[in-house]
Amino acid sequence: MSAGYIDELHEAFHSDLVYRSEEIPLECSPKPKEMEQTLHGVMKLNGLVIRSLEEIAGRGANAVTYRAGKKFGHEVAKYFQKREDVEGALHELSDLLRGQYSFEVWKPEDKETFIIEENGETFIYLVFHDCIVRQTLRRNGLDQGGPLCQTLFGYVVGAIEEITGRKAKLEIVHTGPNACLKKLVLK
Amino acid sequence: MEIHVDKDACVGCGLCVKDCPMHVYELQDNVSVAVRPNNCMGCLSCHEICPAQALEHRGIYAARRHYIDVNVCEMLRKVV
Ligand code: SF4
Ligand code: SF4
Numbered sequence: 001m002s003a004g005y006i007d008e009l010h011e012a013f014h015s016d017l018v019y020r021s022e023e024i025p026l027e028c029s030p031k032p033k034e035m036e037q038t039l040h041g042v043m044k045l046n047g048l049v050i051r052s053l054e055e056i057a058g059r060g061a062n063a064v065t066y067r068a069g070k071k072f073g074h075e076v077a078k079y080f081q082k083r084e085d086v087e088g089a090l091h092e093l094s095d096l097l098r099g100q101y102s103f104e105v106w107k108p109e110d111k112e113t114f115i116i117e118e119n120g121e122t123f124i125y126l127v128f129h130d131c132i133v134r135q136t137l138r139r140n141g142l143d144q145g146g147p148l149c150q151t152l153f154g155y156v157v158g159a160i161e162e163i164t165g166r167k168a169k170l171e172i173v174h175t176g177p178n179a180c181l182k183k184l185v186l187k
Numbered sequence: 188m189e190i191h192v193d194k195d196a197c198v199g200c201g202l203c204v205k206d207c208p209m210h211v212y213e214l215q216d217n218v219s220v221a222v223r224p225n226n227c228m229g230c231l232s233c234h235e236i237c238p239a240q241a242l243e244h245r246g247i248y249a250a251r252r253h254y255i256d257v258n259v260c261e262m263l264r265k266v267v
Contacts, residue, residue: 177235
C-alpha cells in the first residue's frame with residue numbers, strides 16, 4: 001500500500017470539527033441525499049438475508065419472519081394509546097408506521113361502508129402505498145408476498161392486537177409495483 | 188381516478204383485463220376499456236404488464252421509489 005494512499009485515507013477521516021458531548025442527538029447525519037448509498041446497501045443486505053433464509057428454511061421462512069414482525073409490532077405499540085375503536089387504532093398505526101409505510105382505508109365502489117361484513121367475516125381493506133419492503137424486494141429482484149412481506153404483516157397484526165386488545169389477521173389480496181391491497185380481518 | 192387507454196397503441200392482448208384485481212378493464216372490440224375506474228386502487232400492475240404502454244392514470248398517488256439506483260440509471264442513460 002503506498003504512503004500516498006495512506007495519507008489520502010488519513011485526510012479523508014480527519015477534520016477540524018469540534019465535537020461536544022450531547023445528551024440527546026437532535027439530527028441524523030449525513031443529509032438524506034447522501035444516505036442514498038447507505039440505503040441501497042441496507043436494502044441489498046436485507047434482500048440477501050431473506051433470499052438465504054428462504055433457501056435454508058423453505059416455506060418455514062414465512063413463519064419466522066411473521067413471528068419476528070409480530071413481536072416487533074407488539075413491542076413498539078406497547079407505548080401507544082390503547083384504542084377499542086378500529087378507526088382510532090388505524091390512526092395510531094399510521095403514526096407508528098410513518099416514514100416507512102403509508103396506507104389508506106379503501107373500499108370497492110359497490111360497498112357502502114369501510115368495515116365490510118362478508119361470509120361471516122368482518123374486515124377492512126387497506127391499500128399500502130409507500131412501503132420499504134416493496135422497495136427492498138424490487139431493489140433485489142425478489143417476488144412480493146414472500147417472507148419479507150410477512151414481517152410487515154406480523155408487524156401490523158402485532159400492533160393492531162396491542163392497540164385494540166383484539167385478535168387480527170392480515171391477508172394479501174394483491175401486490176403491485178405502486179401499491180398493495182390487504183385485508184385486515186378482525187376477530 | 189381517471190384512466191385513459193390509448194386506443195391506437197392498445198394491441199388487444201387482454202393482459203390488463205386478466206391482471207387487474209379490481210376488474211377495472213373490459214375488452215370491447217379488441218380494445219381495452221376502463222369500465223370501472225372508481226374501483227382502481229392505484230397498484231399500477233396494469234402499467235407493468237401492458238406491452239404497448241397504452242395506459243395512463245390521472246390523479247394517482249405515486250409511491251416513493253427508493254429502489255431506483257440513480258448511478259445505474261445514469262450509466263444506462265449513456266448507453267441507451
Ligand atoms: S392500477 Fe391496479 S387496480 Fe388500478 S386499473 Fe391498474 S391493475 Fe387495476
Ligand atoms: S395490456 Fe395494454 S395492450 Fe393489452 S389490452 Fe390492456 S391496454 Fe391493450
